[in-house]
Amino acid sequence: MNLFAISDLHLSFGSKKLMDVFGDNWVNHFEKVKENWIKMITPNDIVLHCGDFSWAMNLNEAKIDLQWLNSLPGKKILIKGNHDFWWSGINKLNSIYKDINFIQNNYVPFKDYAICGSRGFNIEINKDQDKKHHEKILEREKIRMELSLNSAVKDGYNKFIYMIHYPPFTSNEECSYKNIFLDVIDKYNIEKVVYGHIHSNFEKFQNKKINNTEYYLTSCNYLNFTPLKIL
Numbered sequence: 001m002n003l004f005a006i007s008d009l010h011l012s013f014g015s016k017k018l019m020d021v022f023g024d025n026w027v028n029h030f031e032k033v034k035e036n037w038i039k040m041i042t043p044n045d046i047v048l049h050c051g052d053f054s055w056a057m058n059l060n061e062a063k064i065d066l067q068w069l070n071s072l073p074g075k076k077i078l079i080k081g082n083h084d085f086w087w088s089g090i091n092k093l094n095s096i097y098k099d100i101n102f103i104q105n106n107y108v109p110f111k112d113y114a115i116c117g118s119r120g121f122n123i124e125i126n127k128d129q130d131k132k133h134h135e136k137i138l139e140r141e142k143i144r145m146e147l148s149l150n151s152a153v154k155d156g157y158n159k160f161i162y163m164i165h166y167p168p169f170t171s172n173e174e175c176s177y178k179n180i181f182l183d184v185i186d187k188y189n190i191e192k193v194v195y196g197h198i199h200s201n202f203e204k205f206q207n208k209k210i211n212n213t214e215y216y217l218t219s220c221n222y223l224n225f226t227p228l229k230i231l
Contacts, residue, residue, distance in 0.1 A: 003110060004041060004074075004227035005218040007050035007165070007196030008081070009033060011065035017055040025221060030068070032225035037072050040227055045074040046110060047227055050196040050218055051081025051119060051165030059093075062086035066097065075099045077108050079117035081165040081197065103163065105144060107152040110161070113191075113231075114152030117163030118144040120181060124170040125197070138180050145181065149188050160190045161230070166197050169215070171204035185213055192230055194218050 010019050011030060019026035041047060053069070056062035069076055076099060080087045087093070090104040101108045103117040121137045149160065168181035185193060189212060196219045198205045206217050218228055 001111070002042075002045045002229060003048070003161070003231040004045060005048040005050065005163075005194040005216060005230050006033070006220050006223060006225075006227045007048075007194070007218045008052040008199065008220050009049070010052055010055055010083070011068065012055040013064040013068060014061040015055045015057065029220065029225055033220060034068075034072065036226040040229075041072065041074040043073050046115075047072075047074050047076050048115065048161075048163050048194055048218075048230070049076060049078045050117075050163050050194055051079050052083045052196065053078055053081065054084065054086055056086040059086050059088055066100065070097045070100055075101070077101045077103060077115055077117075077163070079103050079163045079165060080119050082119065103148065105147040105151065107148055107155075107157070109157075110231075112157075113159045113161050114149075114155075114157035115161050115163065116145075116148040116152055118148055120145070120164040120166040120168055120195070122166040122168075122170065122197070125166065142180055142184060145184050149184070149190075153188075158189075160188055162190045162193045164193060164195045167195050167205045167215075167217070168193060169205075169210065182210065186211055192216065194230065196220075198222065 054062045054065040093102040107114040107116045121141045123134045192214045194216045198219050199221055202222050208215050
């Protein structure tokens with residue numbers, strides 16, 4: 001049983017919003033993902049998806065995208081991205097597909113690890129909003145982060161892999177908020193963090209190690225539409 005990750009598939013089988021407007025490498029990108037996925041993933045493997053799964057605006061519209069994902073080998077774990085407007089009702093979502101789990105203030109076990117997750121936020125990327133609004137979002141997302149982790153701690157877990165949509169760090173050392181998520185990651189001694197959202201300027205947010213934690217950028221175009229093996 002292996003653990004893989006990929007994110008930002010931006011599927012649109014129901015909404016018909018194509019990604020090729022962002023570059024030729026996005027032409028039929030879902031076929032590239034499917035081909036690479038089938039080559040690598042077995043039914044016993046787990047694939048983490050770090051948000052921005054579908055362009056759909058509601059769950060009915062998203063179901064065709066979710067059915068496509070469900071048809072691929074392995075079990076899948078999803079968190080919400082900033083474009084996942086279809087996401088609604090965690091209990092309802094987790095009742096639909098046997099092989100797809102959705103994380104929202106909860107966790108999914110993997111061997112002796114707890115896989116936790118939340119959307120997160122990154123001020124450096126979202127510069128068009130005021131500081132007070134930023135601070136409210138950051139505090140809210142920090143609370144959601146700890147809710148997910150604490151749900152696993154209560155069940156006896158002390159090894160964690162964390163999924164977050166936005167990069168949990170900034171490339172700007174001068175940003176005063178830059179440790180808000182890193183402090184939580186250090187507090188729980190999280191072993192690995194996977195994240196997405198980034199589709200350009202990869203060098204600012206690509207894989208790195210901070211303290212004892214390994215960080216992996218998993219945006220699908222960064223990975224050339226190929227799931228990344230984490231464990």
